[in-house]
Amino acid sequence: MTRGTTGHNRLRRADRWLAAVHEGLLRSAADPLVVDLGYGASPVTTLELFARLRMVRRDLEVVGVEIDPERVAAASAYRKPGLDFRRGGFEIPGRPPLVIRAFNVLRQYPEAEAWRYWELMASRLQPGGLIVEGTCSEIGHRAVWVGLDPAGPRTLTFAARFGGIDKPSDLAERLPKTLIHRNVPGERVHAFLTDWDRAWAVSAPFGAYGARQRWIRAALLLSDSWPLHTSAPYGGTARWRLGELSLPWSALVS
Template identity: 55%
Template sequence: MTPRRPIGEITRGTTNPNRLRRVDNWLVHAYGPLLRAAVDPLVVDLGYGATPTTAVELRARLARVRPDVRVVGVEIDPARVAAAAPAADPPWLEFRRGGFELAGLRPVIVRALNVLRQYDEPAVAGAWATVGRHLAPGGVLVDGTCDELGRLGAWLTVTAAASTTQLTLAARLATLPRPAAFAERLPKALIHRNVPGEPIHALLTALDDAWLAAAPYATFGPRGRFAAAVAATRAAGWPIVHEPRRWRLGELSLPWPVPTGGS
């Protein structure tokens, strides 16, 4: 039963067209098989913000792998739900009032970008647990943050049991000064842990050092240099998924938390 009052708080709601293109394209790549196999290909765009733009874009991108995918934008602010209504295209795209309880829905994927970053860190675990209880079997939550133009982002994949399984970093390489910049956009669960002695600090340091060492590859452009830096970081023991094509797009993923001995 859906609670009478949605669980959560109204966020700033800032959004821009194409802001979430990197995470959307990654969802197509990483979870296309999950969508194709789903009995009910339902996806929730949680906390879509002041305009429905990112929900509209999400539906269009996911439809490339599952034409009958249904996307529901869920917002806690009733004014935002009302404002989004003209963009609805039932049954493929709808908007409902709700929070971490997902308006009573049972989606296979929940995308929550730039939502929990606006909460206090202690609230993260509870939010993950609440979302997890409402996921479809085998479903996942993608919790992350990106900058206002979508050029730099990071997100965690979270299971129904509220456990993280993977961390992904993604950037527009033409504007990435160095991998240390990812620190600015870490999800709330990690940003305060970016200190010496913590795995996330060690990972970003290793990537940054590898980027500096890969300076000769700058001749081949930022894609070649970034791919070389990621390859070197992987060779040093970090369990980065071996996807050179994704590296050249400015993206890398690895299990998180890092397995013991993984770095």
Template identity: 55%
Template structure:
């Protein structure tokens, strides 16, 4: 009996290079997950949309980390799968499916990247979707549930491992950055409706803006120096940042999930 894909067809709009920020993160601080795998690691581009371009780009970028990486584009729309299969090659495949992440021979995914997918679902559906995917991960596996703007200049994602969510990453194009909290409209579904007083993610965004304002005098040395000073202030104020200057220089900040998780005041 053929299992029915878990999920619904979404709008599927995408653009080339739109997911470069999260791909850079996967090929950077998360690359150990691919290198540690004994067998060729499987990376899933879940819900790649109307064009398979993001799966092709993901394959090309991760081959730098491991030449034998296997990228599988998974879509719930048969027409999109057919389009993707026209671009299949060694290490790059496309198949029909949803959050159940169908892979051959019971294999598990090292990474599942699901971008701009759950944003189109109800918030109540996020947890069950995460749970479904987590069961399909390897022991070192990671689900990346994210959202970005149309050109990929602002991007956010939650990292979820076998135990649950572990971090939130925010990534900005620094040139022209006005207020860091402007990224709020691109928060993942699990957080976008929680940006209200009393919620930790609201406190996090407020702290970002205050640190950014406090670091204004660094702007004479360039926007990157101002951002580095902003991140340093946040760290010194006790925010549990999980990265450092090498990532901050890219306009990227990763904070522990416990600091922004829905449901109450930050400790």
């Protein structure tokens, strides 16, 4: 069981990404069930996920899953049509979901266990389903998440509030469990963050027009040497201007 700390809008960046980047998946599914795994001591982020995804599809359902029965009991007061809470863990009780969102739940595990739980969650997905697994800071200003499916991790997304970081590598503390220990010289993720810091420094003059313009310029420079997603739905100016940057998982794992 995790500490359960949470707060309003802590996962807003990941919710926004899911609703926009995977809008087609959410709209086309025959059974649009989304699971929020490990929502914590308060169901606030599950309620926010429900509200945001219901703007994409009105019949979408969200189920909050927690291992602590007291947290499930406390959340039961918020049940309503399309929104439910139940006890469970990585095995994901109930019918197979289309999407599993799991934030701040795997950092306490060794890497081998984290991989095993990725595989366990993926085995519960509907065909074509998606897992969004990541970590974020206490107030959500820094976040990194993986998009994965039964075949394994596909994308890695970095997201930050402008002004919430001094340099891009500040996001390293939010890397997923399967990457965070690789942030050392000689590893690709370390090289990527080093190059991103360099592009950020070179783009400093664009800061005169605001941190957003500096972020976009740094992303453009970085895309010359790294296979960033530079077009919709994962990348390009539309995503970069929100303080996001995504690239294929395979680019960071040698």
